[in-house]
Amino acid sequence: MEKLEKLYEGKAKKMYATDDPQVLWVEYMNQATAGNGAKKAQIAGKGSLNNRITSVIFDLLAARGVKSHFLKRVSDTEQLVRRMDMFPLEIIMRNTAAGSFAKRYGVAEGTALSKPILEFCLKSDDLGDPFINDDGIVALGLATEEQLAEISRQARAVNQALLDIFSAIEVQLVDFKIEEGTASDGTILLADEITPDTCRLWDLKDHSGRIEHLDKDLFRRDLGNIIPAYEEILSRLNGLAASEGITESK
Numbered sequence: 001m002e003k004l005e006k007l008y009e010g011k012a013k014k015m016y017a018t019d020d021p022q023v024l025w026v027e028y029m030n031q032a033t034a035g036n037g038a039k040k041a042q043i044a045g046k047g048s049l050n051n052r053i054t055s056v057i058f059d060l061l062a063a064r065g066v067k068s069h070f071l072k073r074v075s076d077t078e079q080l081v082r083r084m085d086m087f088p089l090e091i092i093m094r095n096t097a098a099g100s101f102a103k104r105y106g107v108a109e110g111t112a113l114s115k116p117i118l119e120f121c122l123k124s125d126d127l128g129d130p131f132i133n134d135d136g137i138v139a140l141g142l143a144t145e146e147q148l149a150e151i152s153r154q155a156r157a158v159n160q161a162l163l164d165i166f167s168a169i170e171v172q173l174v175d176f177k178i179e180e181g182t183a184s185d186g187t188i189l190l191a192d193e194i195t196p197d198t199c200r201l202w203d204l205k206d207h208s209g210r211i212e213h214l215d216k217d218l219f220r221r222d223l224g225n226i227i228p229a230y231e232e233i234l235s236r237l238n239g240l241a242a243s244e245g246i247t248e249s250k
Contacts, residue, residue, distance in 0.1 A: 001025070001080060011037055012050065012197060021083070022184055026051075028077045032197075034220040036125045041219070048076040049230040050195040055079055056237045057165070057194045059246050064161040066154075068190040069181070073248060084181030084191045087143055090121040090129055091151065093159040094175040098200055099217075101175070110211065116159050118152060123179070150188050151180050158190060166201065169236035171214060174200035196230050203232075 003025045004017040011033045016025040028047035033040045051073065058070035071080040094101055097111040120137060121129040137143050143151060158178060166173040176199040179192035192198075196215040203212035213221075214229040241247075 001074075012047075013193070018080070023071065024081050024083050025074075026079050026081055028079075032216070032219050032226065034216065036128060039220070043219075043226060045227055046230070049227070049234055050193065050197060051075075051077050051079055053195045053230065053234050053237060054193040055248065056234070056241050056246075057162075058190075059248075060165050060237070060241060060244070061158065061161050061190070061194075063244060063246060064164065066158055066161050066190060069183070081191070082183055082189070084183060084189065086179060086181035086191060087147075087151065088123045089132075089137065089142060089151070089179070090123050090177050091155050091180060092119040092121065092175065092177045093117070093155055094119065095159070095163065096172065096174040098174045116156065118155055147182075147188060154180060154188065154190060162194070162199075165237075165240065167204075169233075169240050170204040171233070171236065172202040172204050174202055176200065196226070196233055201233065 001023065002019040004019065006014055006016050007024070008015040012029055012031060014027040014029065016027065018025050028051040030042050030044055030047045031040065032043050032046060055070065055073040058068050061068060069082040069084050071082060073079045094117040095113060097105070097107040097113060098109045101107070102109040102111070120132050122132045122142070123129060134148055137148055138145055155178065162173050162176065176194065178190060178194065178198070180188055181191045182188055199215055200217060201214040203214050213223060214233050216226060218224045218226045218229055
C-alpha cells in the first residue's frame, strides 16, 4: 500500500490517499484540543497511544459483531481504513450524567441514567456543533429516515459492546461520541476513532470515592497529564484482547 497526497488535516488526525481508491491512510497526531480547538497543546506520545487504542478497540468490537471502517494498524501512529462518505453528525451516547449534559440539566455529575441516551450534534466547528434532532437531520438532508434508523441502531449496538469491553477492564464508560459514514457499496459503518479523546472513562478500581479520570477530561479540566491514563487504558485493553485471542492488526 502506497501513501499518497494529504487529503485532510483535523485536530487529531491527518488523512492521506493511497494507491487503492477505497482505502485511506490515517496518521494520528500528538495534538490535544478542547473547546472546539480553543485550548490546544502538543503532547508527546499521544498520537501513538490513540492509534494503538482505537486499533485494539475496533478489533474488540469486530469480535463482538460490530463492523467498522478499520482495516489494520501499519505503524505506531498510522492505520489503514476504508474510505467513507461521512455523515456530518456527532453521535453521542450517554450512560451516566457528566460534562455538558450534567450542566445543561442541573444533574450531579456521576448520576446514573435509567437508560442510555442517544444525542446528535451537527458537526460544525463554526457553529459550535449545535444539537439537532431526528426531524432536523432528515429535513436538512443530512441523512434519510432509513439511514438515521440504522445509525441509531448501530450507535446503541456500539454502546452495548463498549460497555462489555470496558467493564471487563474495570472502567466505567460514562459517555462517548462516534461518527459513521457510508462505504462505496452504501453500507453504513462505524468510522473515525474510539479513544480516551472521544470517550469519558472513569476507573472502577477503588479510589476512596474519588473519580479517577482516564480520558481527555484530564486535559480539558487541567486535572493532570493524560499520558499515564491513556497508557493505562491501552495496557488493560491489550490484556483483554490477549485473553480473547485477538492479536494486533499490524
